[in-house]
Amino acid sequence: MSVEERLQDVKARIGKAERLSKRSAGSVTLVAVSKTFDAQDIRPAIAAGQRVFGENRVQESQGKWPELKAETPGIELHLIGPLQSNKAVDAVALFDVIETVDREKIARALADEIRKQGRAPKLYVQVNTGLEPQKAGIEPKQTVAFVELCRRELGLSIEGLMCIPPAEENPGPHFALLAKLAKECGVEKLSMGMSGDFETAVEFGATSVRVGSAIFGAR
Numbered sequence: 001m002s003v004e005e006r007l008q009d010v011k012a013r014i015g016k017a018e019r020l021s022k023r024s025a026g027s028v029t030l031v032a033v034s035k036t037f038d039a040q041d042i043r044p045a046i047a048a049g050q051r052v053f054g055e056n057r058v059q060e061s062q063g064k065w066p067e068l069k070a071e072t073p074g075i076e077l078h079l080i081g082p083l084q085s086n087k088a089v090d091a092v093a094l095f096d097v098i099e100t101v102d103r104e105k106i107a108r109a110l111a112d113e114i115r116k117q118g119r120a121p122k123l124y125v126q127v128n129t130g131l132e133p134q135k136a137g138i139e140p141k142q143t144v145a146f147v148e149l150c151r152r153e154l155g156l157s158i159e160g161l162m163c164i165p166p167a168e169e170n171p172g173p174h175f176a177l178l179a180k181l182a183k184e185c186g187v188e189k190l191s192m193g194m195s196g197d198f199e200t201a202v203e204f205g206a207t208s209v210r211v212g213s214a215i216f217g218a219r
């Protein structure tokens with residue numbers, strides 16, 4: 001199947017999951033995860049109408065997205081990988097949504113850059129729902145206080161939460177936990193679900209799903 005066909009297939013599956021969980025059509029945004037693929041591989045997805053993309057590395061994104069964004073107006077680029085504070089300057093300049101805010105140091109660096117550049121990407125907080133030591137994200141029980149700190153002390157507008165459940169576990173309880181925390185924090189956006197579990201994520205209230213290999217193929 002071509003990228004265009006796989007994209008159509010994923011969109012149809014999202015539509016079906018929306019109907020099954022009685023959510024309105026189009027309420028879930030597809031973030032096409034293009035990490036490791038180059039501009040040439042990504043262009044067919046843009047030609048097929050896809051406008052929202054996810055990348056996990058700032059430096060890799062700088063090599064392809066300025067050009068792709070210049071070619072097509074209306075691209076929305078999400079950072080979905082860990083962010084170092086020395087990369088905040090580049091992340092704020094390039095990304096439209098940064099989904100991986102997970103500690104005070106990075107939140108402060110982003111607040112500084114947003115002020116300096118006069119450019120304000122939307123921000124989500126990443127939650128380590130599985131408490132995995134090797135995984136980024138704030139602990140679930142610290143999430144509400146962290147979102148409050150971002151808002152009150154740093155003046156950041158936090159719009160959503162994001163999680164990556166442990167690979168070997170049933171993702172449902174992790175998605176349910178993220179949805180519960182979002183309610184407690186008063187944020188509307190829920191970024192959860194990947195190629196293997198995005199339909200489940202839609203069922204649990206995802207407002208965006210991050211799908212890579214089901215669209216672009218194996219990495």
Ligand SMILES: *Cc1c(COP(=O)(O)O)cnc(C)c1O
Pocket residue numbers: 033035056080081164193194195196210211212213214
């Ligand atoms: C790579 C990646 C994805 C996409 O994973 P697939 O299984 O290829 O769909 C989603 N979210 C994050 C944070 C990723 O790094």
